[in-house]
Amino acid sequence: MARSKLIKERVPTPEVPVEERVKSFVEVNLGYDFASAVKEAERCIQCPPEYAPCIKGCPVHINIPGFIKALRENSENPDEAVKNALRVIWNDNTLPAVTGRVCPQEEQCEAPCVMGKVGDPINIGKLERFVADYARKHGIDEELLKEFISEENGIKGKVAVVGSGPAGLTCAGELAKMGYKVTIFEALHKPGGVLIYGIPEFRLPKEILDKEIAKLHELGVEIKLDHIVGKTVTLEELLEEYDAVFIGTGAGTPKLLNIPGILLDRIYTANEFLTRINLMKAYKFPEYDEPISIGKKTIVIGAGNTAMDAARSALRMGSEVTIAYRRGREDMTARIEEIKHAEEEGVKFEFFLNPVEFIGDENGKVKAVKFEKMRPLEERDAKGKRKIVGTGEYITLEADTVIIAIGLEPNKIISEEATGLKTNPDGTLVVDENLMTSIPGVFAGGDAIRGEATVILAMGDGKKAAKAIDEYIQKKRLPA
Numbered sequence: 001m002a003r004s005k006l007i008k009e010r011v012p013t014p015e016v017p018v019e020e021r022v023k024s025f026v027e028v029n030l031g032y033d034f035a036s037a038v039k040e041a042e043r044c045i046q047c048p049p050e051y052a053p054c055i056k057g058c059p060v061h062i063n064i065p066g067f068i069k070a071l072r073e074n075s076e077n078p079d080e081a082v083k084n085a086l087r088v089i090w091n092d093n094t095l096p097a098v099t100g101r102v103c104p105q106e107e108q109c110e111a112p113c114v115m116g117k118v119g120d121p122i123n124i125g126k127l128e129r130f131v132a133d134y135a136r137k138h139g140i141d142e143e144l145l146k147e148f149i150s151e152e153n154g155i156k157g158k159v160a161v162v163g164s165g166p167a168g169l170t171c172a173g174e175l176a177k178m179g180y181k182v183t184i185f186e187a188l189h190k191p192g193g194v195l196i197y198g199i200p201e202f203r204l205p206k207e208i209l210d211k212e213i214a215k216l217h218e219l220g221v222e223i224k225l226d227h228i229v230g231k232t233v234t235l236e237e238l239l240e241e242y243d244a245v246f247i248g249t250g251a252g253t254p255k256l257l258n259i260p261g262i263l264l265d266r267i268y269t270a271n272e273f274l275t276r277i278n279l280m281k282a283y284k285f286p287e288y289d290e291p292i293s294i295g296k297k298t299i300v301i302g303a304g305n306t307a308m309d310a311a312r313s314a315l316r317m318g319s320e321v322t323i324a325y326r327r328g329r330e331d332m333t334a335r336i337e338e339i340k341h342a343e344e345e346g347v348k349f350e351f352f353l354n355p356v357e358f359i360g361d362e363n364g365k366v367k368a369v370k371f372e373k374m375r376p377l378e379e380r381d382a383k384g385k386r387k388i389v390g391t392g393e394y395i396t397l398e399a400d401t402v403i404i405a406i407g408l409e410p411n412k413i414i415s416e417e418a419t420g421l422k423t424n425p426d427g428t429l430v431v432d433e434n435l436m437t438s439i440p441g442v443f444a445g446g447d448a449i450r451g452e453a454t455v456i457l458a459m460g461d462g463k464k465a466a467k468a469i470d471e472y473i474q475k476k477r478l479p480a
């Protein structure tokens with residue numbers, strides 16, 4: 001059979017025009033429709049699954065050529081095509097509407113795609129997102145879910161999951177599918193972890209997330225909100241009632257800048273700022289009770305995903321925004337798509353500036369930030385980033401609002417309360433190759449063991465831990 005011609009260019013996805021989107025929190029990227037998704041799917045040359053580099057590049061090893069094939073095989077029957085594609089995806093990933101939107105595909109599945117050698121890699125993330133969105137809109141996910149509901153629900157044992165971020169949600173879903181009765185304990189009043197309180201609506205609409213979480217209820221998972229493990233209930237108490245525990249508490253404690261002026265008004269951590277906006281919907285104040293005070297000129301310190309989200313949110317609240325980063329453009333850790341969107345929307349960037357002091361006005365409000373200018377060295381640090389040194393030169397930039405986004409670390413509520421739970425010096429939990437902590441029967445994954453990482457790595461841990469928990473419980477049940 002003659003090989004069809006390689007199509008080098010991606011089928012583009014439409015986006016809301018800049019002038020419209022900066023005024024609201026609507027989702028920026030509109031995704032594919034069925035015809036354009038099939039057109040993009042047809043560019044895939046269908047590498048054999050045992051070799052396909054895209055599968056190797058995906059941390060949960062979705063059968064990517066498999067779902068792409070399902071999509072284009074039934075191009076006359078969209079519902080059937082999507083159902084088959086979703087079945088393939090769900091085998092490895094139960095939150096495709098989320099990962100299709102927030103994964104750094106350019107570093108994962110799309111980086112090694114062979115089509116990338118002759119043109120654009122296949123737009124795997126947007127195809128995954130299309131399958132999930134179409135299925136949700138047409139009730140196909142409801143139908144398919146029935147295939148995954150375990151008749152054994154609750155029979156194999158009881159597991160407690162602490163934290164409802166991507167790690168906890170995935171671990172809970174996998175265990176429920178295996179026949180366990182799972183209860184999630186979540187400190188906040190809404191489930192989702194960073195997906196609900198960190199990542200803004202314009203990247204991940206909360207209605208979509210709520211739907212993804214509702215699937216878990218149908219699988220038989222119970223979610224107890226407003227439960228802080230280590231305070232409301234202890235780890236010891238959970239171990240008395242459950243056969244095993246999974247800790248997916250993330251890395252939600254912001255790192256602070258210990259410099260003069262840090263306590264001035266209108267200096268936020270990105271966590272507080274984004275929680276008010278996303279979780280408490282302060283951007284809809286006074287319709288919602290939560291207020292937020294933002295001035296005319298905002299400086300965001302940092303250049304990761306959190307910094308981009310905070311900057312783009314402040315912009316949508318009517319402020320002029322500058323991102324100040326102590327390293328260079330190529331050292332930024334945020335996703336390329338997010339940096340591009342921030343720039344298009346008018347966020348300004350200043351590089352090689354390290355804050356040394358916040359300057360306040362007579363009312364105790366921040367009015368400027370003093371920075372030392374930095375210079376890059378040839379040497380690289382452990383993470384491969386260029387090292388920097390101060391030049392001894394200073395610059396002061398005006399700002400009536402400052403958002404600090406310089407990183408996050410695990411919170412210590414559980415490790416400080418539970419005796420025998422070992423942690424590393426950076427506060428992450430110590431686990432073995434099966435993700436079991438130093439307490440038998442207690443497993444952990446996601447940012448709680450890695451520090452600040454990614455959604456898909458947290459989900460991969462949740463899945464791996466679910467398998468290890470199943471083996472642990474079954475082994476414990478065997479007569480000695």
Ligand SMILES: Cc1cc2nc3c(=O)[nH]c(=O)nc-3n(C[C@H](O)[C@H](O)[C@H](O)COP(=O)(O)OP(=O)(O)OC[C@H]3O[C@@H](n4cnc5c(N)ncnc54)[C@H](O)[C@@H]3O)c2cc1C
Nearest residue numbers: 163165166167187193194229250305446447453454455458
């Ligand atoms: C603003 C922002 C943007 C990001 N953007 C991206 C992105 O685009 N792509 C990407 O891949 N990654 C992104 N990340 C990183 C990603 O969100 C995290 O790596 C991921 O959410 C980690 O998942 P997790 O389940 O381990 O923890 P989390 O999502 O942090 O969830 C932990 C949950 O545990 C709960 N909890 C904590 N302690 C307790 C306790 N003692 N008892 C009960 N519950 C508790 C918390 O309330 C929370 O709901 C971003 C992070 C931030 C902050």
Ligand code: SF4
Nearest residue numbers: 044045047054113114
């Ligand atoms: S590597 Fe690219 S072309 Fe090959 S199967 Fe994966 S998506 Fe298709």
